[in-house]
Amino acid sequence: MSELLLMCIIGGHRAAIPAIRVQSVxxxxxxxxxxxxxxxxxxxxxxxxxxxxxxxxxxxxGFESCGDIxxxxxxxxxxxxxxxxLLVDEAYDVGEARSEPxxxxxxxxxxxxxxxxxxxxxxxxxxxxxxxxxxxxxRVAQAA
Numbered sequence: 001m002s003e004l005l006l007m008c009i010i011g012g013h014r015a016a017i018p019a020i021r022v023q024s025v026x027x028x029x030x031x032x033x034x035x036x037x038x039x040x041x042x043x044x045x046x047x048x049x050x051x052x053x054x055x056x057x058x059x060x061x062g063f064e065s066c067g068d069i070x071x072x073x074x075x076x077x078x079x080x081x082x083x084x085x086l087l088v089d090e091a092y093d094v095g096e097a098r099s100e101p102x103x104x105x106x107x108x109x110x111x112x113x114x115x116x117x118x119x120x121x122x123x124x125x126x127x128x129x130x131x132x133x134x135x136x137x138x139r140v141a142q143a144a
Contacts, residue, residue, distance in 0.1 A: 003097045005120070006075055007127060008088040011063035013108070016097070016120060016127040017086065023076045025091050028054060028069050038138060039065070045085060052076060052085040053136075060135055061111035077132050084136045095122045101129050 005016035006025065024047075031043040031054050040060035045052050054074065059065040074085035101118025108116075108128070117129040 003120075005095055005097055005122065005127070005129070006091060007093040007095050007122065007124065008073075008075070009090040009092070010088050010130075011058045011061055012089070013112070014122075014125065014127040015057075015088070015130055016095075016122065017075050017077070017130050017132065019094055021075075021077045021132050023078060023083075025073050025075055026085065028072065028074050028085060028087065031069065040138070042069075042087065047076060047083070047085075050083055052083045054085045054087055055136055056087050057130075057135065058087075058089065060138075061115060062109055063111070077136070079133055079136050086130075086132070086135065093124070095124065097129070098122055104128060 004019035006019050006022050008015050028045050031045050033043040040056050042054040042056050045054050056065055073091040074087045077084050097120040099121040101120050104116045104119050115131055115135045117131045119126050120129050
């Protein structure tokens with residue numbers, strides 16, 4: 001497997017988002033809250049006059065909310081025609097998957113188990129491969 005991946009840190013763990021799904025990586029300056037949404041949805045932000053729903057990936061996976069967004073990055077992805085900004089602890093590289101995905105070992109928690117397509121080997125070590133649709137549709141929160 002030689003899929004390109006956006007390497008990032010979420011909840012203190014190495015994670016990877018398929019690069020083909022990522023339109024850009026941005027810094028979020030301002031978020032407008034949305035009343036009545038699940039706590040992992042931080043609100044809306046804008047990118048070139050387009051509204052993005054901001055997802056706190058740490059909170060979505062069952063970790064403590066990322067809190068302060070200053071100096072944090074987000075991967076912009078499209079799911080069924082809607083744009084999402086996946087807020088991560090750190091986005092630091094683009095690399096290749098060096099293996100096919102294998103089952104995520106126990107101990108990562110139900111959030112990771114629900115949102116992972118598996119664990120892949122990369123040049124920097126193993127990383128959890130994120131299933132973007134599961135993360136943004138809230139299925140992770142339901143599993144946790």
